[in-house]
Amino acid sequence: MQAGGRLNLLLIGFGHVARAFVRLLIPRRADIEAASGLATRVVGIATARHGCALVPDGIDDARAIALAEGYLGVSSIHALAGDPPRDAFALLDGAARQAWQGPLVAIETTTLDPRRGEPATGHIVRALAAGAHVVTANKGPIACAWDVVRQAAGRADRHVLFESTVMDGIPVFGLVRDTLPGVRVTALRGIVNATTNYVLGEMEEGRELGASLAEMQARGIAEADPLFDLEGWDAAAKAAALANVLMGAAITPESVRRCGITHLTAADVRGALDSGWRLKLVMRVTGEAGRVSASVGPERVHATDVLAQVHGTMCALTISTDLLGDVTIVQHGGSVAETAYGVLADLITLSRRL
Numbered sequence: 165m166q167a168g169g170r171l172n173l174l175l176i177g178f179g180h181v182a183r184a185f186v187r188l189l190i191p192r193r194a195d196i197e198a199a200s201g202l203a204t205r206v207v208g209i210a211t212a213r214h215g216c217a218l219v220p221d222g223i224d225d226a227r228a229i230a231l232a233e234g235y236l237g238v239s240s241i242h243a244l245a246g247d248p249p250r251d252a253f254a255l256l257d258g259a260a261r262q263a264w265q266g267p268l269v270a271i272e273t274t275t276l277d278p279r280r281g282e283p284a285t286g287h288i289v290r291a292l293a294a295g296a297h298v299v300t301a302n303k304g305p306i307a308c309a310w311d312v313v314r315q316a317a318g319r320a321d322r323h324v325l326f327e328s329t330v331m332d333g334i335p336v337f338g339l340v341r342d343t344l345p346g347v348r349v350t351a352l353r354g355i356v357n358a359t360t361n362y363v364l365g366e367m368e369e370g371r372e373l374g375a376s377l378a379e380m381q382a383r384g385i386a387e388a389d390p391l392f393d394l395e396g397w398d399a400a401a402k403a404a405a406l407a408n409v410l411m412g413a414a415i416t417p418e419s420v421r422r423c424g425i426t427h428l429t430a431a432d433v434r435g436a437l438d439s440g441w442r443l444k445l446v447m448r449v450t451g452e453a454g455r456v457s458a459s460v461g462p463e464r465v466h467a468t469d470v471l472a473q474v475h476g477t478m479c480a481l482t483i484s485t486d487l488l489g490d491v492t493i494v495q496h497g498g499s500v501a502e503t504a505y506g507v508l509a510d511l512i513t514l515s516r517r518l
């Protein structure tokens with residue numbers, strides 16, 4: 165990126181992840197700029213129920229968080245003539261009409277829709293058409309409409325980065341893209357949903373599902389609709405995103421064979437443990453481009469299996485390759501702060517590409 169260039173950020177969605185990202189940014193802006201050259205300012209926010217605002221000169225981040233978390237919402241800080249944008253699409257259209265100093269970037273963190281990937285896919289396509297690059301933590305578009313997203317990015321000559329869609333800030337996609345040149349990914353196996361892994365671990369201790377799920381909701385780790393975690397939709401969306409990007413597949417979460425954990429009781433989980441096994445929600449992807457299949461479901465994992473050591477909110481993914489065998493990447497505990505870091509890491513990657 166040119167010296168002095170600054171990324172103008174449009175936050176499409178301003179919930180747990182986007183606010184954690186802004187909280188991460190506030191005290192570190194100067195350090196990040198000195199270390200990586202990344203300079204940013206937030207110039208727009210769109211939410212579903214907490215208003216929208218476009219502020220071309222830059223938003224006071226701390227005030228925006230306070231407004232979004234209070235009763236007022238963010239519309240009161242809209243700084244252009246006329247009414248605040250009514251939704252994310254109007255905000256993106258408004259942004260397209262402004263003359264920006266520096267690149268425009270939409271950060272898409274709206275609620276997951278694992279069946280259709282909407283409205284996030286629509287937001288991304290509209291952002292690209294508006295001339296913005298895109299960073300997203302929302303796996304829906306990558307899982308449900310990867311081709312649409314990729315083609316729209318190509319047409320617009322803009323970048324789309326999505327590292328925080330799987331295992332938060334752990335560089336799963338970047339690991340393959342940047343450090344495993346020439347390898348073919350032949351299979352994937354892992355635990356990729358922190359909420360269900362935590363819940364199953366607590367069930368081993370005799371705690372029933374409801375209490376530990378409430379804890380995951382309070383920590384902002386569970387999906388807005390926690391059934392997407394419990395019924396395996398989140399893991400299925402991650403399977404599809406990984407398969408599409410790393411294995412050249414064209415699958416969707418609906419084509420992933422899926423079974424959740426809602427039917428399991430603490431007695432089932434403890435029974436497995438007493439026999440030397442752990443019950444884990446395991447994601448698998450196998451096959452070659454054009455014939456890739458994926459599944460998500462509870463499996464008995466032997467105590468000697470690397471996945472048996474994945475406790476609490478940890479996640480792990482084994483990437484099988486033709487030239488390097490199996491590479492396993494372990495995340496020692498996920499949180500929204502790590503997802504927020506994934507967003508920041510994508511912005512730094514983007515600024516290096518510009």
Ligand SMILES: NC(=O)c1ccc[n+]([C@@H]2O[C@H](COP(=O)([O-])OP(=O)(O)OC[C@H]3O[C@@H](n4cnc5c(N)ncnc54)[C@H](OP(=O)(O)O)[C@@H]3O)[C@@H](O)[C@H]2O)c1
Nearest residue numbers: 177178179180181211212213214273274276301302388503
């Ligand atoms: N939480 C995590 O640990 C984590 C980790 C990795 C990835 N993710 C992904 O990151 C995304 C955001 O997660 P989150 O935990 O931040 O969710 P969240 O707290 O529920 O926030 C979602 C935000 O999106 C807004 N929104 C929903 N529909 C919208 C629409 N049609 N137009 C504009 N804004 C809309 C909501 O508006 P209101 O504020 O008005 O409701 C809210 O601000 C999800 O796709 C999730 O799968 C989350």
